[in-house]
Amino acid sequence: MLDWRDLQVFVAAAELDTFSAAAQELHISQPAITQRISALEKQLGVKLFERQGRRVHLSEAGVYFLPLAKDLMRRCKRTEEMMQSLRGEVVGHLTVGCSTTTGKYLLPPVMARFIDRYPGVQATIRVGSRNRVLELLTLREVNLAFTSIPTPHRQIRYLRFKEDEVVLIVPISHPWVKRQSISPEMLLQEHLILREPGSGTYQAMEAALARHDISVDELQTVITVGNSEAIILAVEEGIGVGFAPKLAAQRCHRLGNIHMLTLTDAPMAYTIWMAENTAQPATAAQLHFLEMLKEEGYLKEKETGS
Known part of the structure; x- marks a missing residue:
């Protein structure tokens, strides 16, 4: 029968590429690592590693066995947890x-x-x-x-899980800071910082503008970024205005670093x-x-x- 501790040693050595790193990770000696790997290879009747100096690489059998070993470890852990529950x-x-x-x-x-x-x-x-x-x-x-x-x-x-609102954010120096909302058409005169197409924020904004017959291509996009934190930072720096999830923007809004608005008759949200x-x-x-x-x-x- 396979010993889950042997499986744990094998997985650690496979992922870290050296027995010494696996020993440090598991807080046991390197000879103990070597002993357990040898015992597992003997039990399975195959070589799991190819040795090259201090480094080790999975053999063909080791590559095949790795996902099986991980699955067995997960099942063992899950069984322990369920018994405790x-x-x-x-x-x-x-x-x-x-x-x-x-x-x-x-x-x-x-x-x-x-x-x-x-x-x-x-x-x-x-x-x-x-x-x-x-x-x-x-x-x-x-x-x-x-x-x-x-x-x-x-x-x-x-x-x-939850519906989240998307809001328009502007720098505190922007003339819109005294407003609670603006018409979507007013965006055509602004520099925009946008998320990448395909993101939830982008899709919510795109759908809202489309209801007013405005295409994203008509906007003066100056920067496209991969996360909302970058949009918030760019808006704080006064580079332009942008759209962000309300949950992400409200902290900076409370601190007075940015101002949040909505678009008139163009609610924006995503799931x-x-x-x-x-x-x-x-x-x-x-x-x-x-x-x-x-x-x-x-x-x-x-x-x-x-």
Whole structure:
């Protein structure tokens, strides 16, 4: 029978490329690493590594075995967590992926409330591009993912998490600081700082302007950036005006660094989606996190996008 500690050593050595680095990572001696790898290779009847000086590289068999070993470790960990949950304990590690600016601002306080309720759970929020976060979900490296675009995938189920408003932001030196809203046509005379096409913010802005027969191509775009924080910073510096999620912009607005407005008769909003991998069994921590979200009023709407 395979020993999960041997699997842990193998995965660490495979990912770090040296036995010495794996020993440091796992806080055991290097001879112990070598011994466990040798025992695992003997048990499996194949060489898992090719040695080249101090560095090691996976053999063909090792490349094949690595995802299997990771899956076995996840199953062992999940079994331990579920058995502990049967005793009334909620423990484990909840890893959440996030690709939206809104999620970066919204998830930390939600996660803090969850940890406060279940102190035996450790939590990690991994932030990356939308494609990367969904890739992590399909690879089972995160339990849940939050995104502004529900990209169809046969293994992914999406549920509505929250609607977020998009606002127009301007520098505090701008003449519009005394206004609460402007007509969309007034944007044609301004320098715009925009998100990249395809982002939730861009799509909300594009749809709002289209209702007034204004194309994004008609705007005087001076900078296109990949995140809302860069837009807020550029607006603070007086480079132009821009659009950002309200949750991301309101802190700088409260500090008096920028001013927020709406567009007259052109509401802007987008949906934050929560994604689950239907092929990945939920952990006890994940199930309790979903339960808390429902208690707080999230995840009420019908699932979609699968």
